[in-house]
Amino acid sequence: MGNNDNKNQEDGKVRLNKFISHNSRFSRREADELIKAGKVSIDGKVIGDLSTKVGYKTVVKVNGRTVKVDHTRASTVIVYNKQKGEIVSKNDPQGRKIIYDTIGKKFSHFIPIGRLDFASEGLLLLTDDPKIATAIMQSDLERVYKLKIEGEVTKAMINAMDNGITLDDASAGAWDTSKTINMEFKPFLGYQIQTSTPKYSKLKVAISEGKNRELRRFFAHFGSKVVDLKRVSFGGINLNNLPSGKVRYLEREEYENLRTFMREQNKVNRKRNKEELHTDEY
Numbered sequence: 001m002g003n004n005d006n007k008n009q010e011d012g013k014v015r016l017n018k019f020i021s022h023n024s025r026f027s028r029r030e031a032d033e034l035i036k037a038g039k040v041s042i043d044g045k046v047i048g049d050l051s052t053k054v055g056y057k058t059v060v061k062v063n064g065r066t067v068k069v070d071h072t073r074a075s076t077v078i079v080y081n082k083q084k085g086e087i088v089s090k091n092d093p094q095g096r097k098i099i100y101d102t103i104g105k106k107f108s109h110f111i112p113i114g115r116l117d118f119a120s121e122g123l124l125l126l127t128d129d130p131k132i133a134t135a136i137m138q139s140d141l142e143r144v145y146k147l148k149i150e151g152e153v154t155k156a157m158i159n160a161m162d163n164g165i166t167l168d169d170a171s172a173g174a175w176d177t178s179k180t181i182n183m184e185f186k187p188f189l190g191y192q193i194q195t196s197t198p199k200y201s202k203l204k205v206a207i208s209e210g211k212n213r214e215l216r217r218f219f220a221h222f223g224s225k226v227v228d229l230k231r232v233s234f235g236g237i238n239l240n241n242l243p244s245g246k247v248r249y250l251e252r253e254e255y256e257n258l259r260t261f262m263r264e265q266n267k268v269n270r271k272r273n274k275e276e277l278h279t280d281e282y
Contacts, residue, residue, distance in 0.1 A: 013053035016040065019060060023067050027252055031062075039063050075129035077250050077258065078107065081242045082124045088115045099124070102245050113137055114210045114234075122146075122231035123239040132258070135265045140208040141235035142189055147203045148228035149219050153196040157222050161188040161205070165221075173220030174213050183211065185218055200227065235261070 017031035026034065038046050041061045042054060054060060060067045080103055082088070087098045096118070100108055103126075110126040111133045122145070127133050170183035189206040201224075207214070216226045232239045237254050250258065 013055050015050075016042075016047065016052040016054055016060070017050065019054050019058075020062060020067060021252065024062065025252075026062070028249075034062055075127060075132055076110075077113075077125060077127045077129075077132065077255075078103075078110065078247050079237060079239070079242060079250065080124045080126060080247045081239060081244050082116050082121050083245050084119060084121045087118055088112050088124065103247050107247070115212075116229075116231060117213060117216075120229040120231070121244065122229075123234055123237070124231070125234055125237065132262065135262060136235060137210065139235070139261075139265070141261075142206050142208060142233070143210060143231060143235075144204065144206045144233035145215060146228075146230045146232055147205060147215065147219075147226055149201050149203070150199075150225045150227060151201065151223070152198055153193050153201045153203065154222060157219070157224075160185065160218070160222075161191050163187055165218075167217075167221055170217045170221065173216035173218070173226070178212060180212055183214075183217060185214065204232075 016035060017028045020026055020031035020034070020040070021028045024031075031040075032050055034040050035048060035050055035052075038048060039062060040047050042052070043059050080099065082099060083102065085097060086102065087096050089098055090100065092098055099112070103110075107126060110128050111130060113125040113127060113133045113136045116122065116124055125136065164185055164187040166182070166184045168182050171178070171181055174180065186207070186209060189208055191203055191205040194202040194204060205215070211217075215229060219226050236257055237250065242248055
């Protein structure tokens with residue numbers, strides 16, 4: 001993950017259990033148990049208060065061993081199960097409910113990684129690190145959605161999901177104010193047709209892009225309106241059983257996967273920069 005000096009965090013500090021879990025093999029729950037057991041010290045003093053906060057320059061020891069700060073894990077990513085009828089924005093001129101009304105001031109400085117529109121729900125990632133937000137938004141990481149559409153799934157839809165399609169006019173399904181008219185849809189990474197009837201159909205689809213109202217535009221081209229849209233996974237991070245309107249932090253394994261992804265992105269960026277440097281004409 002990208003570096004973050006936590007200036008945006010309250011008092012520039014984080015909870016002790018978070019500090020330990022971010023920089024060791026222990027989970028937050030395990031860190032709490034270690035603190036309760038008197039096995040955690042700060043600057044040589046044993047700490048038993050679970051609400052203790054520390055900075056990333058604090059010397060923290062667990063079982064007598066110094067916890068080495070991994071600055072690549074100093075950033076935070078959360079999963080929010082967005083509700084229908086919420087705007088993914090800091091404010092809304094129309095006075096509609098925004099996601100920050102639900103997740104609270106604690107996360108007011110977090111950046112949404114991508115968007116889900118007003119009528120959509122499900123997994124939304126947010127982070128306090130702009131580098132992470134940019135890298136994930138610009139990636140081709142898998143996005144998985146559950147859809148309910150009007151009408152049955154046609155052969156034309158299946159062919160387009162298998163092979164992709166380019167539309168000179170993809171305005172159907174878009175907002176009236178959208179300036180994007182033509183759009184290219186890559187082949188879906190996968191799809192499962194769960195039900196298909198003349199009235200409604202249900203699908204689970206996986207795509208690698210996050211274009212503006214992409215799925216709504218795709219099915220609108222075939223005369224089918226998306227009635228329900230819920231994102232259930234993004235880049236291997238799953239919604240699982242997180243209740244609607246609730247937030248959770250990434251699990252340790254999810255952080256590890258994200259850190260690996262960021263390292264690979266950094267390698268790609270460095271290689272690209274070198275190539276651009278060598279091809280510059282003077």
